[in-house]
Amino acid sequence: MSGKPKTAISPTRGEDYPEWYQQVIKAADLAEVSPVRGCMVIKPWGYALWENMQRVLDRMFKDTGHQNAYFPLFIPMSFLEQEAKHVDGFAKECAVVTHHRLEPGPDGGLVPAGPLEEPLIVRPTSETIIGAMYAKWVQSYRDLPIKINQWANVVRWELRTRLFLRTAEFLWQEGHTAHATSEEAWDETRLMLDVYADFAENYMAMPVLKGEKTAGERFPGAVSTVSIESMMQDLKALQAGTSHFLGQNFSKAQDIKFQDQHGQEVHAWTTSWGVSTRLVGALIMTHSDDDGLVLPPRLAPSHVVILPIYRNDEERASVIEYCQKLAARTREVNYDGQAVRVEIDDRDLRGGEKKWYHVKRGVPIRVEVGPRDVQADGVFVGRRDQPKSAGSSREEFLANLPTILAEMQQGLFDRAAEFREKNTVRLDTLDEFKQYFAEDAPGGFAWCHWSESPEMEQQLKQLKVTARNIPIGQEPEDGKCIFTGQPSSTRAVFARAY
């Protein structure tokens, strides 16, 4: 016995960040690697978190005029060949289905049989298959706009995978819209970016930078890609969501055209936008600490866990009864427009062990109830964002619960925002830039004047830094690109990234 560790997660963030990340996922029981290369199994606690994200986002999509639908998992290979730039971006990393039958093989195994006339691609994204349907559905300007979202799984044959951040198969939503005018499609692109930013900041408690991607970081085939970018606790950036203005590139390739009010035949303007289970990774790396997962209350699968403490059957009976009543009362409390989510953990485990189990899983509030609390009609309350627990009366606890949860939600956002602020700089020379992103330097977010150029690409590659985006809403400012000296009026944010 080496004594009680100081932290529940080992190594700590400071010791080995990537390993810490893996250990948090394991300790919180969010997911596991599966027998299938590059694919993960999302476990109940992790999936419940994803379901909460889905629920909120789905409501937001519907509130902005979108409808859900479902398109096929398989895409004919010829569809992917339609848009030239799209081909460049996706061709290499797709799973391809070439047969439609299995037959007994020579060694008692199975061999694929029945070759397909045209190979099918497992969707890496659905622009092409959805576009093909839109081409049928759109004849007149009266058919527009079409605003559809789908919740689906997609496959991108990634070589280096990390749970939630990059897996070969992942869950996401993809919105696909078609519009009569460029302006309308642009508005849609920006509106959905706002939805994502709203979700990230107000539900995930994760501050984000909204901005436009540089040409090099754009979605293949898009005219413009905008993104939300956030800072993880190791100072690396993570792209948390993207929204694409596709112009008429896809509609021309797929013949999505209509007659406008003047009888003119015109190609539609399309957009697409998505967020994925990567958000779970973002959530982990934004808030969690050396004792495990920390969840923002608005997305936590459980807000409150009640831990009964007793020594014998007699105590057990009265404590459990008290806990059940407490749980019922807690469910009557309203937080964020819903009943507070509460569970009782009555497993036959030692108190300390049980407590740490829920600390590691990030449950916002722990309520410990023993015989003394039953006597006093009290509770012993621990908050995930504070090290110490404290006693209070039952009524006081119930009355304060919504405030405490709201306070925790805000507290997480404030702490993350402050962290990003502290690790953000404005740099005006290449020397400063090189120093800031030197191998042994911590790095962070650097706002710099820039211009799209081979010089920039080369410097960035050397320093393992990427242009994250060009934040929206900057005051125009006269400056010079730090790489080329070209005049520049806006800054881009640079960082090492996931």
Add this chain to the structure above:
RNA sequence: CGGGGUGUAGCGCAGUCUGGCUAGCGCAUCUGCUUUGGGAGCAGAGGGUCGUAGGUUCGAAUCCUAUCACCCCGACCA
């Protein structure tokens, strides 16, 4: 996909160089007793065709060949 590394019990590892007792240890699991407002103590038990397939040998976790998977570094990352 290139370079390097690792596959031995659910998890983490020793043993491999130099082939040879019955393949071990820690944690976890199960049982009993003790403990009980805090990640328990003692005693006992279960669990392994040593990644897989060939080969060398009287004998292979150990040597050879192939293959698969995972990790790290690069390339890539919509």
